[in-house]
Amino acid sequence: MIEKEVNPHFESFLFNWKQKFQFLVGGYGSSKSYHVALKIILKLLQEKRTALIVREVYDTHRDSTFSLVEEIIIDLGLAHKIKCISSPMQIRFPNGSKIIFKGMDKPEKLKSINNVSLIWIEECSEVKYEGFKELIGRLRHPTLKLYMILSTNPVDEGNWTYSHFFIKNKGQDDQVIFLDDEELYKKRTVVVDDTYYHHSVADDNLFLPESYVQELEKTKVYDLDLYRVARKGRYGVAGKKVLPQFETKPHDQVMKEINAIYKPLYRNGMDFGFEDSHNALLRMAIDDKNKILYIYWEYYSRHKDDPEIADDLQEFVETKERIKGDSAEPKTIYYLKKRGINISGAYKPKGSRLQNTKKIKRFKRIVCSDQCPNTIRELKNLTYKKDRHGNTIYDEFNIDPHTFSAIWYGLDDYEVVDLKDKKETYKALQRLGL
Known part of the structure; x- marks a missing residue:
């Protein structure tokens, strides 16, 4: 039995394993990465699986995803059972489950991976689209159900995450709408076919200091692009508009x-x-x-x-x-x-x-x-x-x-x-x- 207080907006996400793809997008400090890491730990305690956590650059894992997973394991009081190995970075569970960490800057390292049934792409907007498709091909297991979790701060509508999960060729004759992002901002969680969408902002993190939220709010004064991404957690246009009128x-x-x-x-x-x-x-x-x-x-x-x-x-x-x-x-x-x-x-x-x-x-x-x-x-x-x-x-x-x-x-x-x-x-x- 594990007791852990979590943010209410993430409760349904933590225990939802119905959809193959789970896409989390939101502002700074919303705790989306924390809850993804917790979700994976809970799953691997229940089932023997190999999970792969990916970032664009391998070396960025140590101070982000690896340290986050390690922190949660310690907080859960499981450090004596779950081993966090720092070189090479790996998490080993008592039931044989394990988490391995890879970077898309070293694609040759992906070729040796076998029987991965769960992949988490952190800051997926930084990963190239070709890399995302390559990872889908690496997601395979003879018996277990397959899952891919993607988390990111939104960037601009030109990023592949927008065209793949929301609107492809927006405004063109061959436009394809998978989900209007405005609908997600309104409903907060949406399911479309085999994809679960989740939107979050700093206000959803009840453990966040009020001073942090106030600092995010100040960005509205000096950087509207940053305010849109960091505070509102929304896609849009990055940079200075040529024709604001x-x-x-x-x-x-x-x-x-x-x-x-x-x-x-x-x-x-x-x-x-x-x-x-x-x-x-x-x-x-x-x-x-x-x-x-x-x-x-x-x-x-x-x-x-x-x-x-x-x-x-x-x-x-x-x-x-x-x-x-x-x-x-x-x-x-x-x-x-x-x-x-x-x-x-x-x-x-x-x-x-x-x-x-x-x-x-x-x-x-x-x-x-x-x-x-x-x-x-x-x-x-x-x-x-x-x-x-x-x-x-x-x-x-x-x-x-x-x-x-x-x-x-x-x-x-x-x-x-x-x-x-x-x-x-x-x-x-x-x-x-x-």
Whole structure:
């Protein structure tokens, strides 16, 4: 008989062995790692099993998972029965069960593992997706039921843990939803097929000092990304957003707002792609007075040659709408013009990426129709890249945003003049005596 006080939010998790995959995600200090370790110890006391605990780097086990398991064993008063061997790191139980520790930085060490029926991947977001799939192949036993437990602090939606357990290709035509992460944040525990999901935050750890929670709360003031991950335990976007003023609205509402603009300016911009990049054409409307950019239609394709693109854009032959395209593709522009499409190359001087980015950021609002899913996917969570020193690179992004390039080209002959620009213009005119 073992008596151990645990956090109530983890009670059902501790004794749930119904699902093969158990995915725990949460904020700092939520005690998810502690309860995973306790769960494994209790299981191995009951059944003779070999459990494998994995981290991306082997040497990080000693001060994390190994010391945690050892601490719990001592706390349970079982140190005289369960042996914690430090070199090589291993835990041996009196019934023949054992826990071995491995790192994905030494994959050759995994090949010698046999009859592993339980794997815990700690900080699984740090493990590469190929490594995760390799571990699934290592999970095998002739008679025992197999289990894999994964625990992590959430990172950004670009991480494989999000696309594998929540939403794959989010915002794209081939989007697949396994579980909407918002549903998990609301319900806290969810079961989908053979996967058990568990979400936790610092408030779920009743043994955590209040001062620690207060420190987590302070991150909201100076680092919203850290606050989202550490305090709220949620996936999202990591880094500084390029277009914080970007928003989406139902298509009918967008068109209603556009129709209410006094003399709206209409623009169309196109970026070209084929193999790794996409063709992106956007229809846009500008509220020049209020400095609002509306995006209300998109064309987005890949692996299409010039004739196929021209066929797709036949409506532009009939409407005669002007399109500004990437001048780096003169051959495609020439062909589309021959097919009757009113398209020309946009001005693209050196340094235009940075200048165009600054131009778009001057809009007070950027409103996108919900009928433009690829534009939303690329721009809603678009962030700046950082160099190896952590400095922001203001003309490079976390993805190659084809729709952003289409906006650049479409607004080639339009300048967003903000209040600061007007003041500078006024001062210049005064100096000239005008």
